[in-house]
Amino acid sequence: MAIKKFAVACYDDEEVLFPAVKKVRNSGYKLHDVYTPFPVHGLDGALGLKETDLHVAGFIYGITGTSTAVGFMSWIFCSDWPINFGGKPHWSLPAFIPITFELTVLFAAVGMVLTFCYLNQIMPGVKKHVFHPRQTDDLFVVALEINDHTNEAEVINFLKSTGAVETSVQVAESEWWFGRWDKKEPYELA
Amino acid sequence: MTERFEIPARLKNTSLALIAVGILVLILGGVTMLGGHDHHDKTRFWLVLLQNSVFFLLICVASVFIQAAASLAQGGWIVAYKRVPEAIGANVWVFGLIAGAILIFIATGFSVDGHNPIYHWVHPEGDKILEGKKAFLNKEMFIGFTVVTIALWSFFGRKFRALSLAQENAPKNSTKIYWTMLKWSAAFLLVYALTQMSTAPWLWIMSIDAHWYSTMFSWYTFASAFVSGMSVILLFVVFLKNNGNLELVTKEHVHDLGKFMFAFSVFWTYVWFAQYMLIWYSNIPEETTYFKMRQHGPYSLIWYSVFIINFIMPILILMARPSKRNYFTVTFMALVIIFGHWLDFFIMTMPGPLGKNWHLGWYEMGIFLGFAGLLIFTVSKTLTKSSLVPGNHPLLKEAMLHQS
Numbered sequence: 001m002a003i004k005k006f007a008v009a010c011y012d013d014e015e016v017l018f019p020a021v022k023k024v025r026n027s028g029y030k031l032h033d034v035y036t037p038f039p040v041h042g043l044d045g046a047l048g049l050k051e052t053d054l055h056v057a058g059f060i061y062g063i064t065g066t067s068t069a070v071g072f073m074s075w076i077f078c079s080d081w082p083i084n085f086g087g088k089p090h091w092s093l094p095a096f097i098p099i100t101f102e103l104t105v106l107f108a109a110v111g112m113v114l115t116f117c118y119l120n121q122i123m124p125g126v127k128k129h130v131f132h133p134r135q136t137d138d139l140f141v142v143a144l145e146i147n148d149h150t151n152e153a154e155v156i157n158f159l160k161s162t163g164a165v166e167t168s169v170q171v172a173e174s175e176w177w178f179g180r181w182d183k184k185e186p187y188e189l190a
Numbered sequence: 191m192t193e194r195f196e197i198p199a200r201l202k203n204t205s206l207a208l209i210a211v212g213i214l215v216l217i218l219g220g221v222t223m224l225g226g227h228d229h230h231d232k233t234r235f236w237l238v239l240l241q242n243s244v245f246f247l248l249i250c251v252a253s254v255f256i257q258a259a260a261s262l263a264q265g266g267w268i269v270a271y272k273r274v275p276e277a278i279g280a281n282v283w284v285f286g287l288i289a290g291a292i293l294i295f296i297a298t299g300f301s302v303d304g305h306n307p308i309y310h311w312v313h314p315e316g317d318k319i320l321e322g323k324k325a326f327l328n329k330e331m332f333i334g335f336t337v338v339t340i341a342l343w344s345f346f347g348r349k350f351r352a353l354s355l356a357q358e359n360a361p362k363n364s365t366k367i368y369w370t371m372l373k374w375s376a377a378f379l380l381v382y383a384l385t386q387m388s389t390a391p392w393l394w395i396m397s398i399d400a401h402w403y404s405t406m407f408s409w410y411t412f413a414s415a416f417v418s419g420m421s422v423i424l425l426f427v428v429f430l431k432n433n434g435n436l437e438l439v440t441k442e443h444v445h446d447l448g449k450f451m452f453a454f455s456v457f458w459t460y461v462w463f464a465q466y467m468l469i470w471y472s473n474i475p476e477e478t479t480y481f482k483m484r485q486h487g488p489y490s491l492i493w494y495s496v497f498i499i500n501f502i503m504p505i506l507i508l509m510a511r512p513s514k515r516n517y518f519t520v521t522f523m524a525l526v527i528i529f530g531h532w533l534d535f536f537i538m539t540m541p542g543p544l545g546k547n548w549h550l551g552w553y554e555m556g557i558f559l560g561f562a563g564l565l566i567f568t569v570s571k572t573l574t575k576s577s578l579v580p581g582n583h584p585l586l587k588e589a590m591l592h593q594s
Contacts, residue, residue, distance in 0.1 A: 059509070094466065094467045094470050094471070095471065098467075
């Protein structure tokens with residue numbers, strides 16, 4: 001949680017956004033994030049984001065589900081409450097498979113959704129600073145992290161030269177917070 | 191953009207050597223097994239031919255199926271190496287002729303002491319179950335279905351290739367043939383559903399154990415054939431790539447084929463287990479005998495190896511993204527999967543007629559190698575006949591830019 005200063009540029013076209021992101025990355029300014037109204041194909045590559053490890057987490061959750069199901073059913077049917085089902089052995093693996101499969105899927109799915117929410121900082125009640133109200137509508141917003149030593153006019157001119165239709169300098173919370181929206185108000189005044 | 195393929199001498203010699211091995215083994219087998227008096231040997235001779243010819247035929251038809259499915263879904267990714275499934279599909283008739291001849295001979299001409307050890311429904315007299323199935327399981331139906339099925343498959347295999355070649359010579363940016371292909375694809379899917387996914391495996395393989403039946407059987411056979419078919423396509427793609435051809439194919443395309451091999455290995459297991467579990471659960475004697483012989487009887491080693499090779503190995507080795515993008519692992523897994531599903535077909539066909547007198551020896555392996563050689567030889571010959579890049583295809587650019 002830190003209050004930081006941002007230079008914000010808004011673009012109205014995907015075609016302008018890609019070269020602009022490239023220029024920003026080459027310019028040496030620190031890119032905070034890019035906000036788009038819809039998933040833009042190839043933007044993760046342009047931003048140089050690394051491949052997510054979410055699927056590794058998914059595998060671990062899945063294995064946990066598998067072992068939970070097999071372990072729990074084995075314990076129930078062999079030791080806790082053994083029942084004779086049609087003369088079949090107590091430890092009847094084929095009968096356990098469907099439930100094992102379902103639990104594997106359930107654990108992997110729920111675990112991955114929660115992990116995804118954690119990685120993307122989205123949860124009910126979690127708030128993040130909105131750089132531009134139209135970033136969920138029709139504008140592509142690029143936020144650069146700057147500090148007190150940065151020449152603001154130079155950054156703004158640079159962003160305008162990349163094709164930004166709107167620019168601004170904002171002081172805001174850079175991470176997420178839990179609670180109410182009005183937390184950001186005092187910092188914008190600062 | 192055109193790209194010609196010339197068969198390297200090494201590939202040609204290898205495939206011819208494999209065919210020679212197959213023919214030699216066939217002759218040796220004919221002399222030692224058909225010449226003898228042991229009726230198990232005679233059955234083994236024909237059963238191995240049946241297993242291999244049907245296996246290779248179904249693999250080739252899977253290539254026709256993937257073309258039809260990809261055309262209907264308007265999938266661009268396959269276009270980069272479209273010539274490979276086309277070439278395999280165009281040779282369906284070769285394997286169709288062989289399989290058809292073997293199947294029809296077994297149903298009509300093969301008999302030991304007055305009964306047919308492989309298709310014992312040929313003489314249903316006195317057997318209540320077989321007499322009940324007589325309306326479907328009889329020689330006329332068998333021959334009719336076999337001839338029509340193989341003729342349709344061969345026709346569609348050649349038709350798809352002809353359409354694709356016509357596209358190459360069509361005026362630039364013309365999409366007429368592309369839409370024609372879509373209509374033929376829809377027709378083929380219907381044919382495929384009524385043959386591969388229902389009647390053909392019932393008649394050719396399931397009727398070996400004529401007293402037993404399973405409604406999952408054709409799906410299960412399809413899964414086997416499809417995953418091995420994708421592996422065969424992958425082997426050809428990797429070979430061509432190593433040979434310096436198929437410039438447009440990148441790791442992205444190989445990754446997609448790897449995904450198919452992985453996904454359909456899991457699908458095969460799903461169908462395999464669904465068929466097994468229902469029978470295990472209900473525990474009806476006339477159904478469980480089928481698995482009794484395979485799981486606990488003389489075939490139990492193969493039964494468990496099939497499960498390990500076709501499920502455990504693909505799921506552990508192919509699950510990670512880097513391994514699907516690595517030429518070595520996908521090639522290795524393609525070979526493993528083809529062998530595993532060949533074993534699966536082995537265990538579908540052998541137990542009924544042979545019981546505990548089965549062999550997995552020089553004859554079985556030799557015939558397998560012979561068919562593999564024939565596949566390599568015919569397909570590579572077809573590949574030389576046209577450019578390896580399906581020029582003028584509307585989705586070619588999409589295929590080049592493909593990211594998986």
